[in-house]
Amino acid sequence: MQLALGIDIGGTSTKLALVDKTGRITARSSFSTADRTGEGDFFKHLFASMDELLAGDVQLAGIAAGAPSANEQEGTIENAANLPFSPKVEFVKTVRGRCGVPVQLVKDSNASSLGEWHFGAAKGMKNFMLLTLGTGLGCGIVANGQLLGGEFGHGGEAGHVCVQPNGRACGCGRFGCLETYVSATGLKRTVFDIMANFMEDSPLRSTSYEDMTARHIYEAALAGDFLAKKAFVQTGEVLGRALADMAAWFEPEAIVLSGGLAMAGDLLFEPTISSLERHALAFHKGAKIKVLASTLGENDAALLGAAALVWKSKT
Numbered sequence: 001m002q003l004a005l006g007i008d009i010g011g012t013s014t015k016l017a018l019v020d021k022t023g024r025i026t027a028r029s030s031f032s033t034a035d036r037t038g039e040g041d042f043f044k045h046l047f048a049s050m051d052e053l054l055a056g057d058v059q060l061a062g063i064a065a066g067a068p069s070a071n072e073q074e075g076t077i078e079n080a081a082n083l084p085f086s087p088k089v090e091f092v093k094t095v096r097g098r099c100g101v102p103v104q105l106v107k108d109s110n111a112s113s114l115g116e117w118h119f120g121a122a123k124g125m126k127n128f129m130l131l132t133l134g135t136g137l138g139c140g141i142v143a144n145g146q147l148l149g150g151e152f153g154h155g156g157e158a159g160h161v162c163v164q165p166n167g168r169a170c171g172c173g174r175f176g177c178l179e180t181y182v183s184a185t186g187l188k189r190t191v192f193d194i195m196a197n198f199m200e201d202s203p204l205r206s207t208s209y210e211d212m213t214a215r216h217i218y219e220a221a222l223a224g225d226f227l228a229k230k231a232f233v234q235t236g237e238v239l240g241r242a243l244a245d246m247a248a249w250f251e252p253e254a255i256v257l258s259g260g261l262a263m264a265g266d267l268l269f270e271p272t273i274s275s276l277e278r279h280a281l282a283f284h285k286g287a288k289i290k291v292l293a294s295t296l297g298e299n300d301a302a303l304l305g306a307a308a309l310v311w312k313s314k315t
């Protein structure tokens with residue numbers, strides 16, 4: 001049986017999976033990216049993991065990887081802030097040289113979008129957006145049945161649209177970007193804003209900024225904590241308004257939310273949907289634009305999307 005090898009390169013770990021045509025994962029492996037000393041050390045571990053997975057009677061149809069800062073046209077990973085790499089890493093050339101099968105590289109957010117599109121919440125849709133709410137905010141856009149790449153491969157950076165002029169400082173150098181409000185880090189920043197503006201007691205007050213995580217806030221909100229619940233409501237308000245704007249641009253059938261923050265479920269989805277409804281253009285009101293949770297495991301969307309790319313290029 002032919003199998004595709006999907007790779008998901010992240011700042012913390014790199015995951016690999018063998019995937020059949022139906023999106024079933026038949027074997028998987030992973031190793032730490034953060035512990036690598038450079039791309040040489042990274043490729044050594046990558047090839048060792050691949051050799052292990054491909055041992056025996058595996059017919060490999062192709063390899064595709066999703067990575068941050070991927071230059072899809074060149075097959076390189078460039079200036080990746082969270083990877084222990086030189087400014088330019090020849091990913092496709094290096095892997096193809098070793099394996100002799102077709103190798104492709106896509107942006108991580110596009111890999112996740114392909115996963116949701118072929119095997120997940122957006123299966124069969126012609127127009128949808130995926131927002132990955134993790135440490136930052138990643139985005140993939142499928143419009144008129146095609147993944148939007150942009151003229152230079154940097155299209156769809158929804159995390160860096162300005163939602164608050166002169167707002168919070170963003171890692172990109174601008175102020176008020178969506179991801180400074182709607183991400184795990186953004187949620188934490190909101191909690192500290194609320195702490196300063198309200199007097200209510202909260203167990204969150206005894207946790208330092210460095211130690212606090214989105215999970216602490218989520219658990220406090222579940223336990224009924226005023227500050228934590230308010231932080232989710234404010235986050236949903238900002239997100240919903242941004243989704244109404246995105247609907248005005250792209251009119252997607254659905255917007256799929258994935259990543260750690262989306263796992264908060266109703267705590268995030270309810271205020272988001274209510275805000276979207278309030279801010280949407282008249283012809284988008286009435287729950288026309290669906291807001292859906294990813295149906296793929298948090299760790300699997302990019303792996304399956306990369307594999308889908310292999311199968312797509314075979315047809």
Ligand SMILES: [Zn+2]
Nearest residue numbers: 160170172177
């Ligand atoms: Zn930004």
